[in-house]
Amino acid sequence: MPERLDIAKTYKLFINGAFPRSESGRTMPVELGGSVAHVSRASRKDLRDAVEAARAALSKWSSATAYNRGQVLYRMAEMMEGKKRELAEAIGETTKRARDKATKASTKGARPRGNRGAGGGVAEVEAAIDRLVCFAGWADKYAQVLGCNNPVAGPYYNFTVPEPTGVVGVIAPNDSPLLGLVSLAAPALCAGNCVVALASEANPIPGAILGEVAATSDVPAGALNLLTGMHEELIPQFASHREIGAIHAAGLTPEHERRVREGVADNLKRVALHPRADFDGDRWRGPWIIEPLVEMKTIWHPSGA
Amino acid sequence: MPDPLVESPPTLPGEPVRRPVTPTPVLRFGSAWDYAPAPESVKVAIAERYGHFIGGRFVEPKGASVGSRESKEARIRDGARRGGGPRHFATVNPATEAVLSEVAQGSDADVDAAVRAAREALPKWAALPGVERAKYIFRIARRIQERARELAVLETMDGGKPIRESRDVDVPLAAAQFFYYAGWADKLAFAFPGARAPRPVGVCGQIIPWNFPLLMAAWKLAPALACGNTCVLKPAETTPLTALRLAEILREIDLPPGVVNIVTGDGRTGAAIAAHPGIDKIAFTGSTEVGKKIAMAVAGRESPPRLTLELGGKSPNIIFEDASIDQAVEGIIAGIYFNQGHVCCAGSRLFVQESVLDEVIAKLRVRLATLRVGDPLDKNTDVGAINSRAQLGTIERYLAAGEKEGAELHRVNGHPLPAKGYWCRPCFFTGVQPSHVVAREEIFGPVLAVMSFRTPEEAITRANNTPYGLAAGVWTDKGSKIFEIARHLKAGVVWLNTYNRFDPASPFGGFKESGFGREGGMQGLRAYVNL
Structure with a gap:
């Protein structure tokens, strides 16, 4: 019997700035540090609630100044730095199993880096923090790179600006529970989209902790929502939800890719699917990761007296 | 606090002041000023059959x-x-x-x-x-x-x-x-x-x-x-x-x-x-x-x-009371009757601020009557033939549906039509409710649905209330307002004080569906x- 009993954390969903349990009351067991943690298992209703919260937050988050959005993302990086140990432990303990499982399940894409143990957990947290800092900086720059002025043949002032698509559904890969999640969500957030993210199924705990990071980082309620649950159950719901404007995902199984693509036929959602990736390399830090998640608006006005 | 020294006229809440309509002058020349036919003279060789x-x-x-x-x-x-x-x-x-x-x-x-x-x-x-x-x-x-x-x-x-x-x-x-x-x-x-x-x-x-x-x-x-x-x-x-x-x-x-x-x-x-x-x-x-x-x-x-x-699209064209109304009327015409309305970005939903609604409708009726419908090869023609018999049937079904749902159809154009071919005179509906089929579905013909609004917020909400998001038009002479409205419109192309302009250097494409x-x-x- 230990001298002092540790307090085990109950990992909950993060919806509209609060931490509800799944309305279904379901949880799923996840091994953590030799014991078993229980993580909320989100239902379709939880997804709908999260999308509703994201929609409601859209006007506030998308009309915040780009400078402000950048500062909020930077604040997330600061808060994540403070939770580095907790995150690293959550990654290190459970990710090897997830990676093994993913390697078996997936037949295409880059082979991920092997087990990095607790040290690997630290490396992934640091990479995720750096990714947040990167997109904090992009918030007030991407429009300058992706947008432009157009020299039309006539007396018109004409320019093209990127605008957020709306609610972006993010589906985190199993084998990169924190860096993958952050790499998919941060480009959407920096452009003013609101995000409903589904955490890695094999290791949802880093995703659940990311909610705690967001809750203490001035992210407006509803701008980032995090669900933990079964991919098989929730991915078709992401695909068919008419209020989700885009899906950003990596490392999906071929079957889940097909389900997501079929969702295009529901409301012509934008779909950006990446093959299994290690989230390293310039492309994950560049503006072309943001581009599928924005809409180009072109504005004409006559010029003349 | 209202100033007790200034007497303000009593107004009913929510009842906007309608600008009085000065009758638009209509010039009547009878047939004295009819254009002579000006058919295109180029003859084009067309093979009997193509592979x-x-x-x-x-x-x-x-x-x-x-x-x-x-x-x-x-x-x-x-x-x-x-x-x-x-x-x-x-x-x-x-x-x-x-x-x-x-x-x-x-x-x-x-x-x-x-x-x-x-x-x-x-x-x-x-x-x-x-x-x-x-x-x-x-x-x-x-x-x-x-x-x-x-x-x-x-x-x-x-x-x-x-x-x-x-x-x-x-x-x-x-x-x-x-x-x-x-x-x-x-x-x-x-x-x-x-x-x-x-x-x-x-x-x-x-x-x-x-x-x-x-x-x-x-x-x-x-x-x-x-x-x-x-x-x-x-x-x-x-x-x-x-x-x-x-x-x-x-x-x-x-x-x-x-x-x-x-x-x-x-x-x-x-x-x-x-x-x-x-x-x-x-x-x-x-x-x-x-x-x-x-x-x-x-x-x-x-x-x-x-x-x-x-x-497709069902693009809104929004006319504010502080727009240059005559220019806006030309923009409405260019927005919906260009190419017989066979334009995916056609400004087919017209939103007019209530105070100028009567004025805009009056001017639109006058302008519409002057459009020359007929032989597309005539250089004076404004509105040509409907592309196919099937499309003409579609348009006519929408016209019937619009009237059946209670909107008022204005068919003021009386230009004589050729004996053969597929024709639809340009027209518009007033008294349109947002739920009406002519306000929701893409007709792809010279048919305009006219609706009114009171506040800029209402205009934005109603303009965006569609699964489509291809284009939009805004007419006002207030610079800061026009860019604020443009920012809120969910559309890939926004024409401010103009409509239906295209250029290879200018990106074109839609939001949403x-x-x-x-x-x-x-x-x-x-x-x-x-x-």
């Missing part, structure tokens, strides 16, 4: 099942039968209902042959130095300019649009599209900051509509070619002739065989392109319904092709490269 353009030459269509075993006698019999045998169908002039020519009905085998030709041409075309590709595309632009009159007449004959529009809009813009993208071919590395050298996507299947036949072919082909792709293009069933004339131009300028292949046919041919596994990218312009079907069809494929869709991807401008390259 597909595959591998750099015109080829006879391959029947789906009969194949080459069909006897010579049978072929002659088919050829003699106007209206087409199984492998050909007629294309008619919608203004006269005369058969212009017969074009091939593309079968799976034809599409397959075109895809093979495109695949074979791909490595060499993609490997050409950008500047060499550019020179071919510049040549296309030049040749379109040189043959502009002929193309404009052909476009008008096949599609029914006024010669003034095909001459001044469609053909010049098509040439400009090739000229603009030609210049990108050797500059792709500079178009995508931070990306490694962009690579072509591969073989592109491109399916285009009947409202701007040559221009849409240019919109699709020019960026694809500049980026090093090869193409299989399918023009619309009712308007294939200018695309086939473009094929002649491609041969004249010695474009390498197979780089562009043109297969004619109806929706079945389009479906064959969408289903062909040898195609790496599909670009479709047309209805949202078909766009969704294509998305569904490719979703389950092993390696799905890239997809861009430019689909109006599709995805942009055509035109630097952003128009993105769909045709892998980064």
Whole structure:
């Protein structure tokens, strides 16, 4: 019997700035540090609630100044730095199993880096923090790179600006529970989209902790929502939800890719699917990761007296 | 606190002050000022029959099942039968209902042959130095300019649009599209900051509509070619002739065989392109319904092709009380009656601020009555023929539905119409509720739904209350207001104090269910490269 009993954390969903349990009351067991943690298992209703919260937050988050959005993302990086140990432990303990499982399940894409143990957990947290800092900086720059002025043949002032698509559904890969999640969500957030993210199924705990990071980082309620649950159950719901404007995902199984693509036929959602990736390399830090998640608006006005 | 010294007139809450309408002067000249007919004099040679353009030459269509075993006698019999045998169908002039020519009905085998030709041409075309590709595309632009009159007449004959529009809009813009993208071919590395050298996507299947036949072919082909792709293009069933004339131009300028292949046919041919596994990218312009079907069809494929869709719209045109009303009325006309309203970005929902509603309607009625409807080949014609009998039927069903739901139909245009052909006089509805079918669905004809609003917030909410998001118009002389409204409108193209302007350098494409991807401008390259 230990001298002092540790307090085990109950990992909950993060919806509209609060931490509800799944309305279904379901949880799923996840091994953590030799014991078993229980993580909320989100239902379709939880997804709908999260999308509703994201929609409601859209006007506030998308009309915040780009400078402000950048500062909020930077604040997330600061808060994540403070939770580095907790995150690293959550990654290190459970990710090897997830990676093994993913390697078996997936037949295409880059082979991920092997087990990095607790040290690997630290490396992934640091990479995720750096990714947040990167997109904090992009918030007030991407429009300058992706947008432009157009020299039309006539007396018109004409320019093209990127605008957020709306609610972006993010589906985190199993084998990169924190860096993958952050790499998919941060480009959407920096452009003013609101995000409903589904955490890695094999290791949802880093995703659940990311909610705690967001809750203490001035992210407006509803701008980032995090669900933990079964991919098989929730991915078709992401695909068919008419209020989700885009899906950003990596490392999906071929079957889940097909389900997501079929969702295009529901409301012509934008779909950006990446093959299994290690989230390293310039492309994950560049503006072309943001581009599928924005809409180009072109504005004409006559010029003349 | 109200100032007790100032007496303000009593107003009912929520009751806006309507600006009094000064009667718009109507000049009545009787028939004294009728324009003399001014028909276009250019005569265009049209072959009796066209095949597909595959591998750099015109080829006879391959029947789906009969194949080459069909006897010579049978072929002659088919050829003699106007209206087409199984492998050909007629294309008619919608203004006269005369058969212009017969074009091939593309079968799976034809599409397959075109895809093979495109695949074979791909490595060499993609490997050409950008500047060499550019020179071919510049040549296309030049040749379109040189043959502009002929193309404009052909476009008008096949599609029914006024010669003034095909001459001044469609053909010049098509040439400009090739000229603009030609210049990108050797500059792709500079178009995508931070990306490694962009690579072509591969073989592109491109399916285009009947409202701007040559221009849409240019919109699709020019960026694809500049980026090093090869193409299989399918023009619309009712308007294939200018695309086939473009094929002649491609041969004249010695474009390498197979780089562009043109297969004619109806929706079945389009479906064959969408289903062909040898195609790496599909670009479709047309209805949202078909766009969704294509998305569904490719979703389950092993390696799905890239997809861009430019689909329907029900675009709002918003007139504020502080707009220049006379200019706005011209903008309404340009927004909805341009090209008989066969425009995906047509300003088909008009929102007028309540205080100027009566004034705008009065002026609109006067202006509408002056539009000259009729012979598209007459240079004075404003509104030409409806593209096809089927489309005329669709428009007439919407007119009936609008009246049935209680909206008031204003048919003030009384211009005499030719005896034959498909005609619909421009018109508009007032008393339209947002739930009415004429306020929700794309009619694709010269039919406007007029509604009113009180506050800018209401205008924005109602304008965005549609699954579509292609275009929008805003009219006000207040600078800060116009940009604020533009920011809130969910539309890919926003015209401020203007409407229906197009330019190759200006990206075009929709939000929401109006599709995805942009055509035109630097952003128009993105769909045709892998980064």
